Amino acid sequence: MSTGVWLVGARGSVATTSMVGALALRAGLAEPTGCVTEHPDLRGSALPPIAELVFGGHDVVTTCLAKKAETLGEAGVVPPRLVAAVAEDLAAVEENLRTVPVGGTQAETAAALAADITAFRDRLGLDRVVVINVSTTESLPEPRPAHTELDLLRAELAGGGSPLPASSLAAYAAFTAGASYVDFTPSTGARLPALDALARETHLPYAGHDGKTGETLVKSVLAPMFAHRNLAVRSWSGLNLLGGGDGANLASPGPNAAKSASKQRVLAETLGYEPQGNTRIEYVDDLGDFKTAWDLVSFAGFLGVRMRMEFSWHGCDSALAAPLVLDLARLASAAHRAGRHGPLTELAFFFKDPIGDVPHGLSEQWDLLRTFVAGLPEA
Amino acid sequence: MSTGVWLVGARGSVATTSMVGALALRAGLAEPTGCVTEHPDLRGSALPPIAELVFGGHDVVTTCLAKKAETLGEAGVVPPRLVAAVAEDLAAVEENLRTVPVGGTQAETAAALAADITAFRDRLGLDRVVVINVSTTESLPEPRPAHTELDLLRAELAGGGSPLPASSLAAYAAFTAGASYVDFTPSTGARLPALDALARETHLPYAGHDGKTGETLVKSVLAPMFAHRNLAVRSWSGLNLLGGGDGANLASPGPNAAKSASKQRVLAETLGYEPQGNTRIEYVDDLGDFKTAWDLVSFAGFLGVRMRMEFSWHGCDSALAAPLVLDLARLASAAHRAGRHGPLTELAFFFKDPIGDVPHGLSEQWDLLRTFVAGLPEA
Amino acid sequence: MSTGVWLVGARGSVATTSMVGALALRAGLAEPTGCVTEHPDLRGSALPPIAELVFGGHDVVTTCLAKKAETLGEAGVVPPRLVAAVAEDLAAVEENLRTVPVGGTQAETAAALAADITAFRDRLGLDRVVVINVSTTESLPEPRPAHTELDLLRAELAGGGSPLPASSLAAYAAFTAGASYVDFTPSTGARLPALDALARETHLPYAGHDGKTGETLVKSVLAPMFAHRNLAVRSWSGLNLLGGGDGANLASPGPNAAKSASKQRVLAETLGYEPQGNTRIEYVDDLGDFKTAWDLVSFAGFLGVRMRMEFSWHGCDSALAAPLVLDLARLASAAHRAGRHGPLTELAFFFKDPIGDVPHGLSEQWDLLRTFVAGLPEA
Amino acid sequence: MSTGVWLVGARGSVATTSMVGALALRAGLAEPTGCVTEHPDLRGSALPPIAELVFGGHDVVTTCLAKKAETLGEAGVVPPRLVAAVAEDLAAVEENLRTVPVGGTQAETAAALAADITAFRDRLGLDRVVVINVSTTESLPEPRPAHTELDLLRAELAGGGSPLPASSLAAYAAFTAGASYVDFTPSTGARLPALDALARETHLPYAGHDGKTGETLVKSVLAPMFAHRNLAVRSWSGLNLLGGGDGANLASPGPNAAKSASKQRVLAETLGYEPQGNTRIEYVDDLGDFKTAWDLVSFAGFLGVRMRMEFSWHGCDSALAAPLVLDLARLASAAHRAGRHGPLTELAFFFKDPIGDVPHGLSEQWDLLRTFVAGLPEA
Ligand SMILES: NC(=O)c1ccc[n+]([C@@H]2O[C@H](COP(=O)([O-])OP(=O)(O)OC[C@H]3O[C@@H](n4cnc5c(N)ncnc54)[C@H](O)[C@@H]3O)[C@@H](O)[C@H]2O)c1
Ligand SMILES: NC(=O)c1ccc[n+]([C@@H]2O[C@H](COP(=O)([O-])OP(=O)(O)OC[C@H]3O[C@@H](n4cnc5c(N)ncnc54)[C@H](O)[C@@H]3O)[C@@H](O)[C@H]2O)c1
Ligand SMILES: NC(=O)c1ccc[n+]([C@@H]2O[C@H](COP(=O)([O-])OP(=O)(O)OC[C@H]3O[C@@H](n4cnc5c(N)ncnc54)[C@H](O)[C@@H]3O)[C@@H](O)[C@H]2O)c1
Ligand SMILES: NC(=O)c1ccc[n+]([C@@H]2O[C@H](COP(=O)([O-])OP(=O)(O)OC[C@H]3O[C@@H](n4cnc5c(N)ncnc54)[C@H](O)[C@@H]3O)[C@@H](O)[C@H]2O)c1
Ligand code: NA
Ligand code: NA
Structure with missing residues (x-):
C-alpha cells in the first residue's frame, strides 16, 4: 500500500x-x-x-x-x-x-x-x-x-x-x-x-x-476538567506570541480573525457557555518558530469563591x-x-x-x- | 431516603x-x-x-x-x-x-x-x-x-x-x-x-x-494529553505552597511524604513511565486557605526538540x-x-x-x- | 499647614x-x-x-x-x-x-x-x-x-x-x-x-x-537590571487584563493607545533601544478592580544564548x-x-x-x- | 598590562x-x-x-x-x-x-x-x-x-x-x-x-x-521596589530547578544549605525584615545547564489588601x-x-x-x- x-x-x-x-x-x-x-x-x-x-x-x-x-x-x-x-x-x-x-x-x-x-x-x-x-x-x-x-x-x-x-x-x-x-x-x-x-x-x-498543536490542545483538556468539576469559568484570556513566517501572516487582520475564532470555539463547546475573554495572536519576529502562549482562567468555585489558573506553553510549532x-x-x-x-x-x-x-x-x-x-x- | x-x-x-x-x-x-x-x-x-x-x-x-x-x-x-x-x-x-x-x-x-x-x-x-x-x-x-x-x-x-x-x-x-x-x-x-x-x-x-482538588486534578488531564500526543515528558516538578491548619500539618515529614507520593502517582500511571522531578509541599502560614501550586513540565517532541509548559494554580482548598x-x-x-x-x-x-x-x-x-x-x- | x-x-x-x-x-x-x-x-x-x-x-x-x-x-x-x-x-x-x-x-x-x-x-x-x-x-x-x-x-x-x-x-x-x-x-x-x-x-x-502602579513599576526595575548586566533584551511583550470602570474605558481605542504608549516608554528610555513587542490592555469585566498583567521578556546573553523571563502581577489597582x-x-x-x-x-x-x-x-x-x-x- | x-x-x-x-x-x-x-x-x-x-x-x-x-x-x-x-x-x-x-x-x-x-x-x-x-x-x-x-x-x-x-x-x-x-x-x-x-x-x-546570575539577581531589584513603595512583603517562596554538574552537587544537603541561605539574604537586607518562605534548590538532571526558577511574592498594600507577583526565570547558568x-x-x-x-x-x-x-x-x-x-x- x-x-x-x-x-x-x-x-x-x-x-x-x-x-x-x-x-x-x-x-x-x-x-x-x-x-x-x-x-x-x-x-x-x-x-x-x-x-x-x-x-x-x-x-x-x-x-x-x-x-x-x-x-x-x-x-x-x-x-x-x-x-x-x-x-x-x-x-x-x-x-x-x-x-x-x-x-x-x-x-x-x-x-x-x-x-x-x-x-x-x-x-x-x-x-x-x-x-x-x-x-x-x-x-x-x-x-x-x-x-x-x-x-x-x-x-x-x-x-x-x-x-x-x-x-x-x-x-x-x-x-x-x-x-x-x-x-x-x-x-x-x-x-x-x-x-x-x-x-x-x-x-x-x-x-x-x-x-491543534499548542494552546488549544491544552484548552481541550482543561475546559472539560472545569466542566466535569462543575466549576464556573468566568473568564479565559490568552495571548499567543509567535514569530516565523506563519506568525507574520497571522498578525494580519484577516488570518488573525480566522485563527482567533477557531481558538475560542473549544470553550463554548465544552463548557456549554462562553466565558469572558479573548485569545490574541501577536507577532514577535524574534521568537522565531518557538511560540509562547499564556492563558489566564478565572473561575468561581463553591459558594462563589474566586480562584484562578495560569499556564504558559513554550512550544516549537513546526x-x-x-x-x-x-x-x-x-x-x-x-x-x-x-x-x-x-x-x-x-x-x-x-x-x-x-x-x-x-x-x-x-x-x-x-x-x-x-x-x-x-x-x-x-x- | x-x-x-x-x-x-x-x-x-x-x-x-x-x-x-x-x-x-x-x-x-x-x-x-x-x-x-x-x-x-x-x-x-x-x-x-x-x-x-x-x-x-x-x-x-x-x-x-x-x-x-x-x-x-x-x-x-x-x-x-x-x-x-x-x-x-x-x-x-x-x-x-x-x-x-x-x-x-x-x-x-x-x-x-x-x-x-x-x-x-x-x-x-x-x-x-x-x-x-x-x-x-x-x-x-x-x-x-x-x-x-x-x-x-x-x-x-x-x-x-x-x-x-x-x-x-x-x-x-x-x-x-x-x-x-x-x-x-x-x-x-x-x-x-x-x-x-x-x-x-x-x-x-x-x-x-x-x-483530588488542585494540582493533581490538573495533572490528571495534562498527563493523558501528553500521553495521547505521544510526546515524551522528561521532567515534571512542582511546588505547593499552602497555609492553614492542613498546611501546617502537611509540612511535617510524615504526612508530607504520604501526600507527595500520592501526588506523583498519576504521572507514572497515565504516562507509562516516571518522568524526573518531584512535587514539594511547603507551608507558608501567610497564604492561609489559599494555595498556590506551580508545576514545570519539560518534554521532548518530534526529533527530540525540547519544549516546556508551566502552570500556576491559585485555589481555595476548602x-x-x-x-x-x-x-x-x-x-x-x-x-x-x-x-x-x-x-x-x-x-x-x-x-x-x-x-x-x-x-x-x-x-x-x-x-x-x-x-x-x-x-x-x-x- | x-x-x-x-x-x-x-x-x-x-x-x-x-x-x-x-x-x-x-x-x-x-x-x-x-x-x-x-x-x-x-x-x-x-x-x-x-x-x-x-x-x-x-x-x-x-x-x-x-x-x-x-x-x-x-x-x-x-x-x-x-x-x-x-x-x-x-x-x-x-x-x-x-x-x-x-x-x-x-x-x-x-x-x-x-x-x-x-x-x-x-x-x-x-x-x-x-x-x-x-x-x-x-x-x-x-x-x-x-x-x-x-x-x-x-x-x-x-x-x-x-x-x-x-x-x-x-x-x-x-x-x-x-x-x-x-x-x-x-x-x-x-x-x-x-x-x-x-x-x-x-x-x-x-x-x-x-x-505607576503595576506592570510599569516592575518594568522600571527589571529593565535597568538587564541594562546594567549588558544583556540584550530582544522582545518584551505584555498583556494587561483588567475590569472595573477604568478597564472599560481603557479598552476603547483612544485611551488604550494613550496608555499603551506610556507603558512601553520606560523600555526605550532605560535600555537605550526599543525591543520588539507591545503591551496590550484588555477589558475583562469579571476581573473587577483586580488586574492581572503578564509579561514575557526574551533576551540574549553571552555568545548570543537565548533566555527568557516571565512575570505575572496580580494587583488591586485602586x-x-x-x-x-x-x-x-x-x-x-x-x-x-x-x-x-x-x-x-x-x-x-x-x-x-x-x-x-x-x-x-x-x-x-x-x-x-x-x-x-x-x-x-x-x- | x-x-x-x-x-x-x-x-x-x-x-x-x-x-x-x-x-x-x-x-x-x-x-x-x-x-x-x-x-x-x-x-x-x-x-x-x-x-x-x-x-x-x-x-x-x-x-x-x-x-x-x-x-x-x-x-x-x-x-x-x-x-x-x-x-x-x-x-x-x-x-x-x-x-x-x-x-x-x-x-x-x-x-x-x-x-x-x-x-x-x-x-x-x-x-x-x-x-x-x-x-x-x-x-x-x-x-x-x-x-x-x-x-x-x-x-x-x-x-x-x-x-x-x-x-x-x-x-x-x-x-x-x-x-x-x-x-x-x-x-x-x-x-x-x-x-x-x-x-x-x-x-x-x-x-x-x-x-549573582539568576533568581537572586531578580530579587535584588524587586525587593527594593517593594521596599521603596512601602508595600509589605508577606511571603517570598522560590524553587530553583537545575541540572548539570553544579545542580547535582547543589542537591546534596551541605552545598544546598550554603546556597539557599545565600539566596534569601538579599530579602532581609533590602526589606529590613524577613518575609515568610524559603528558596529551594532541586536537581532535575534533564534540564542540563538551563535552569528554571520560579518565585511567588505575596504582599499587602494599602489598607491590607492582598496582592501577589510571580516570576519564572529560564536562564543558562554558565x-x-x-x-x-x-x-x-x-x-x-x-x-x-x-x-x-x-x-x-x-x-x-x-x-x-x-x-x-x-x-x-x-x-x-x-x-x-x-x-x-x-x-x-x-x-
Ligand atoms: N505549526 C503549527 O503548529 C500549525 C498549527 C496549525 C496550523 N498551522 C498552519 O500551517 C500552515 C503552515 O505553517 P508554516 O509555519 O509552515 O508556514 P510557512 O509560512 O513556513 O509555510 C507556508 C508555505 O506555504 C506557501 N504558500 C503560500 N501560499 C500558497 C499557495 N497558494 N499555494 C501553495 N503554497 C503556498 C508559502 O510559500 C510557504 O512556503 C499555516 O497556515 C499555519 O497557520 C500550523
Ligand atoms: N482541602 C483540600 O483541598 C483537601 C484535599 C485533599 C485532602 N484533604 C485533607 O482533608 C483533611 C482536612 O483538611 P482541613 O483543611 O479541613 O484541615 P483542618 O486542620 O482544618 O481540619 C482537620 C480537623 O481534624 C481534627 N482532627 C484531628 N485529628 C482527629 C482525630 N483523630 N479524630 C477526629 N478529628 C480529628 C482537627 O481537630 C481539625 O478540626 C486533611 O487531612 C487534608 O489533607 C484536603
Ligand atoms: N488605579 C490605578 O492603578 C491607576 C494607575 C494609573 C492611572 N490611573 C488612572 O486614574 C483614573 C481613575 O481611575 P479609577 O479606577 O478611579 O476610574 P473610575 O472610572 O472608577 O473613576 C473615574 C471617575 O472620573 C469621573 N469623571 C469622568 N470624567 C470626568 C470629568 N470630566 N471631570 C470630573 N470627573 C470625571 C467619573 O465619573 C468617575 O467617577 C483613570 O484615568 C486611570 O487610568 C489609575
Ligand atoms: N553558573 C552560575 O550561574 C553560577 C552562579 C554562582 C555560582 N556558581 C558556582 O560556580 C561553580 C562552578 O559551576 P559549574 O557549573 O562550572 O560546575 P561544574 O561542576 O561544571 O565545574 C566545577 C569544576 O570544579 C572542579 N573541581 C571540583 N573540586 C575541585 C577542587 N578542589 N579544585 C579544583 N577544581 C575542582 C570539578 O572537577 C569541575 O570541573 C559552582 O560552585 C557553582 O555553584 C555558578
Ligand atoms: Na509562568
Ligand atoms: Na505564572
Whole structure:
C-alpha cells in the first residue's frame, strides 16, 4: 500500500519539518515522538508505515528545500545532524515539487494542479495520494452561491470566474485527481457544501481544520476538567506570541480573525457557555518558530469563591505540527483505501476547528479516534 | 431516603465549609457550583438531595462551629453573609457533634465512636449514615499482621492492643455501626485488608483516598494529553505552597511524604513511565486557605526538540474540597442503598490515590463515574 | 499647614479609596502601607500629615460616596469594616463635592471650577489646595496653536472656543484658583506649553503623568537590571487584563493607545533601544478592580544564548493608586509652600510617563525623590 | 598590562564557557553581551581588555577542554561554530592547566598550587594573576581557631594539619603566590579572618561570594521596589530547578544549605525584615545547564489588601556566569594594579552574598561599582 503525500505549501516550515522527520525515521535515525499513530493503542498494520510515505507538493515560492531544512536546523526546529543525514533523500523529494501556476483562469489552474498530482501518482506508481494543505493561512472569503452548489461552482469556473480561495481550489484539484484532502490550516479548504458534494461524488474522504498543536490542545483538556468539576469559568484570556513566517501572516487582520475564532470555539463547546475573554495572536519576529502562549482562567468555585489558573506553553510549532501531518497522511490514506468518503469527523482529535458535530474535549476525541483506527481493515 | 453525613474532623475547615454550604444550598441562598453530582450528566433522582443531608461528626477539639465558620468567612473561604444566614442551622448541627474519647483502649474507643454514630442515626431517624474522614492527615503506620487479617485485628483489639491509626479506627467504628466510609485524606483509613474484609462481612461500601482538588486534578488531564500526543515528558516538578491548619500539618515529614507520593502517582500511571522531578509541599502560614501550586513540565517532541509548559494554580482548598465531600456523601449513600459493598472503585474521579486498579486519567474516570451513576436505582 | 486635596473624578474608585484610607489612617484604624512618603527615608516634618488632609472634588456623576465605598468594600478593594468605621467622616466629605457644570463655554466652565476650588479653600480655611486628576482617561487631543501659546489659549477661550480637553481645563482652573495640579492619569492635563506658562505665571507647581502602579513599576526595575548586566533584551511583550470602570474605558481605542504608549516608554528610555513587542490592555469585566498583567521578556546573553523571563502581577489597582495619591498631595503641597513652580520633575518616581528629561529607572528616581524631600523646608 | 586568569575548576562548565567566550571575542567572532564591564558607563582604558586575558588553572579531573567545550556546544550553552573556531586557541590553554596534587599535607598542596600559579605568571611574562574559584561548591566547614588567626593557621599547616577547605587553600595559595583571589562560589574561600590578614600582609585584594546570575539577581531589584513603595512583603517562596554538574552537587544537603541561605539574604537586607518562605534548590538532571526558577511574592498594600507577583526565570547558568568571570578578572587585576588590598566591597554588584557591610539593592551596588571603576587609574 504505497501512499503519496502531496503537500500544498511544500517549502514551508511545517512541510519541510515533516519531510525531514519522515526521512530520518526511515533511515532509523529518529524516534516517532509526537506521532499519535505510533501510540501503543493505535499502532498497527492498518496504516501505511511512515517509512513508506512518498512526498511531493506545490508551493508558490522556489526556495530550495535543502536550504529551508538548513535554516530550520539553525533555528533549533530540527537537529542539524539529521538535516545533513537526509540531504540526499531531500534532494530526491525536490524533484517532486511543482510551482503553483500563475496567470490562467481558476479552471486552468485547477486542471494544472490536478495534473501535477496525477503525474506524481503515476510516475511513482503510488496506490493513492493524500493532499495536505500546510500553506499560508488565508482570510475567510465572502460567501457566494457557487460555494453552496456544485453545479454553480462548475459553471462559474467554466465561465472563467474565480470563485474559490486558493485552499479550496487545492481541494477541488485534489478531488478531481482522485486524491483525499486534509486541511491543516484554518483556511476554507474543502469546507464548502459544493466541495463536500464533489468529495462524495468522487468517493473521496477529507478532513480538517487547523492542526491543534499548542494552546488549544491544552484548552481541550482543561475546559472539560472545569466542566466535569462543575466549576464556573468566568473568564479565559490568552495571548499567543509567535514569530516565523506563519506568525507574520497571522498578525494580519484577516488570518488573525480566522485563527482567533477557531481558538475560542473549544470553550463554548465544552463548557456549554462562553466565558469572558479573548485569545490574541501577536507577532514577535524574534521568537522565531518557538511560540509562547499564556492563558489566564478565572473561575468561581463553591459558594462563589474566586480562584484562578495560569499556564504558559513554550512550544516549537513546526515540531508539534509535523508529526501530526504524518499521522493525517496515514489516516486519510487508510480511510480512502477503506472506501470512506465525505468528512472524516473521527479525526477531530487533530484539529482546533473540527468538521462536523463532534466532541471538543480531547479525551472523547481520543476515544473516537481509537474506535476509528480499530475499525480500519488491515493492509 | 434520609442520609446522615458523619464527619471525622467535623470542626476543621473542609468539614465546616461543607456544612455551611449544604445549609446555604438548602436555604436557597447558593448555587451548587463545584458539586460534581449536579453536573447535567449525573443529576437525577438516584442520589439523596444535598438539601436533605443531615450532619454530625467527631473531632478532637471543641472549637465552636459558629466561630470556625466566622473565621472562614473572614478568610474569604465562604461569604460572610452566608455564615450569618445559616447561623441557626449550624447551631443545630453543633448538637450532633461529639468529641473523640481519650484514655481507653482502642477497642473501647472504637465502641464509643460506633455508639455515637448509631445514636446519631437512631435519634434522627436516618436511613443510613456515611462516615467521611476529613481529619488531619496522619503519617503512614508501620505494617503489622493485624492489618492483613481481620481475625488477628479483632484479637489484638480484644487484647487491649493499639494496632490501628486513628483513621482506620474510624473506619472500623463506621463498619461496626453499619455505616459506609469514605476517606478524603491520604491517611490509611479503610485501606487495610483486614478492614476490607470487615466491610465485606458487614456488606458496606467504602471509598478513598485523598480528595483530588488542585494540582493533581490538573495533572490528571495534562498527563493523558501528553500521553495521547505521544510526546515524551522528561521532567515534571512542582511546588505547593499552602497555609492553614492542613498546611501546617502537611509540612511535617510524615504526612508530607504520604501526600507527595500520592501526588506523583498519576504521572507514572497515565504516562507509562516516571518522568524526573518531584512535587514539594511547603507551608507558608501567610497564604492561609489559599494555595498556590506551580508545576514545570519539560518534554521532548518530534526529533527530540525540547519544549516546556508551566502552570500556576491559585485555589481555595476548602472551597474545592467541600462540594466533593457532599458528592461523596450522596454517592456512598446511594451505593449503600443499592447493596454495593467493598471498594467503590468507580469513584476514582474524586481521588488523588484511588483504590483499586483503575484509570488515572480524569476523563476515563469521568466515564466510569457516569456509568456508575446511571446504574444506580432511582430513589 | 493645612492642605486641601481637590480630586477631579472624586466619586471614582481611586478617589474613594484614597479618602476612605486617609480617614481610616486619621482614625488610627489602619497603617500607611503603600504610602511612599511614610518610608523611613522620607518620613519627616516637611510634609503635611496624612491625617490632616482635607478632601473635596469634582465629578460628572452624582453617585453617593458612601455607596461607592460600600461597593469597593464588597469587591475586596477596601476592608468593609473600615468603610463602616469612617461613614460619618465620609458623609462630611460628601459636602465638599461639586458637579462639573455643563452647558456653558469652556471659559465659563473653567471659572466655575476655579470658584469651587477657591470656595473650598476659603470655607475650610486651608493654607493651600492641590488639585489631583483621577478622572476617566481621555483620548489624546489634536494639537492646536492654543496649546502652545498662553495668549492664544486665553484668546480662544475668551472667544467662546473649546480648545482644551477636560483634564487640561481642570489644570487651567486649578492654576487660576492658585492651586497646584497633579495628573495621575495619562490624559493631557497640564502638559501643554500654554499651561506650563500659566503655572509659571501663577507661581504654581505641577506634576504627572499616569500613576505607576503595576506592570510599569516592575518594568522600571527589571529593565535597568538587564541594562546594567549588558544583556540584550530582544522582545518584551505584555498583556494587561483588567475590569472595573477604568478597564472599560481603557479598552476603547483612544485611551488604550494613550496608555499603551506610556507603558512601553520606560523600555526605550532605560535600555537605550526599543525591543520588539507591545503591551496590550484588555477589558475583562469579571476581573473587577483586580488586574492581572503578564509579561514575557526574551533576551540574549553571552555568545548570543537565548533566555527568557516571565512575570505575572496580580494587583488591586485602586489600592495601589490610592496611597500614591496621598503621597502626591503631600509632596505637591510642600513644594508649593516651598515656592517651587513649574514641573516637579523630581516626582518621576510616581509616574509611568514622567514630565521632563528624567531617569526612567526606579532606583534613580528614588534617589531624586529622596534628595527632593531632604531639601524641603520643615513645616 | 597583561593579566593572567587562573581558574580553580578550570575544566568545569563556567570556566570553559568563559574561556571559549574570551577566545571568540579575541577572534572578533562574538559580542561582549553580558559583560558588565563593557557597559557604556564602565567601559574604558582602566581595565585590561578581554582580548588580552591569558588563561590557566587547576582542576581535579583531567577531561580534555576541547571535549568539554564540544559538550557545551551540543547542550546549547555556546554556539558549536564558536567552539570549532577557537579549537586551536583552546588547545594552547590546555597547556596551562594543572591537576590539583593529591596525597601531600595541606602545606605541601598549597606550596604546589602556588608554584603552579607562579610558573604560569613567569612562563608567560604576565604582569599579574587573578585566581578565580569556579570549582564545585563545598559544604561550610566547622569553625576552628586557625580560621581566625593567621599565626594559628600557619602553625597548624606547618604541623601537617588540614585546617582549610579546598577553596580556602586555593585562596591561601593565591595570596602566597602574589595573586588576587575572587570567589565565584558560595564556598568559604578567602572569607576567613586569617586569610583576610594574609591578603593585607601580602597587599592583595580579594572579592566574593557566589556569582549573582539568576533568581537572586531578580530579587535584588524587586525587593527594593517593594521596599521603596512601602508595600509589605508577606511571603517570598522560590524553587530553583537545575541540572548539570553544579545542580547535582547543589542537591546534596551541605552545598544546598550554603546556597539557599545565600539566596534569601538579599530579602532581609533590602526589606529590613524577613518575609515568610524559603528558596529551594532541586536537581532535575534533564534540564542540563538551563535552569528554571520560579518565585511567588505575596504582599499587602494599602489598607491590607492582598496582592501577589510571580516570576519564572529560564536562564543558562554558565552563559550568565561566564561574562561575569571575565568582568571580575578585569576588575580584580585593575584593583591589584591600583594597590588595593583586602576585600573589594565595591564589587557587591556581582555577588549573591557580598563581603562587607554593603547595600544589597542592585541599583545601589551599581552606583558603587561605577564610582569604583571611575576611580581606577588609566592603564
Ligand atoms: N505549526 C503549527 O503548529 C500549525 C498549527 C496549525 C496550523 N498551522 C498552519 O500551517 C500552515 C503552515 O505553517 P508554516 O509555519 O509552515 O508556514 P510557512 O509560512 O513556513 O509555510 C507556508 C508555505 O506555504 C506557501 N504558500 C503560500 N501560499 C500558497 C499557495 N497558494 N499555494 C501553495 N503554497 C503556498 C508559502 O510559500 C510557504 O512556503 C499555516 O497556515 C499555519 O497557520 C500550523
Ligand atoms: N482541602 C483540600 O483541598 C483537601 C484535599 C485533599 C485532602 N484533604 C485533607 O482533608 C483533611 C482536612 O483538611 P482541613 O483543611 O479541613 O484541615 P483542618 O486542620 O482544618 O481540619 C482537620 C480537623 O481534624 C481534627 N482532627 C484531628 N485529628 C482527629 C482525630 N483523630 N479524630 C477526629 N478529628 C480529628 C482537627 O481537630 C481539625 O478540626 C486533611 O487531612 C487534608 O489533607 C484536603
Ligand atoms: N488605579 C490605578 O492603578 C491607576 C494607575 C494609573 C492611572 N490611573 C488612572 O486614574 C483614573 C481613575 O481611575 P479609577 O479606577 O478611579 O476610574 P473610575 O472610572 O472608577 O473613576 C473615574 C471617575 O472620573 C469621573 N469623571 C469622568 N470624567 C470626568 C470629568 N470630566 N471631570 C470630573 N470627573 C470625571 C467619573 O465619573 C468617575 O467617577 C483613570 O484615568 C486611570 O487610568 C489609575
Ligand atoms: N553558573 C552560575 O550561574 C553560577 C552562579 C554562582 C555560582 N556558581 C558556582 O560556580 C561553580 C562552578 O559551576 P559549574 O557549573 O562550572 O560546575 P561544574 O561542576 O561544571 O565545574 C566545577 C569544576 O570544579 C572542579 N573541581 C571540583 N573540586 C575541585 C577542587 N578542589 N579544585 C579544583 N577544581 C575542582 C570539578 O572537577 C569541575 O570541573 C559552582 O560552585 C557553582 O555553584 C555558578
Ligand atoms: Na509562568
Ligand atoms: Na505564572
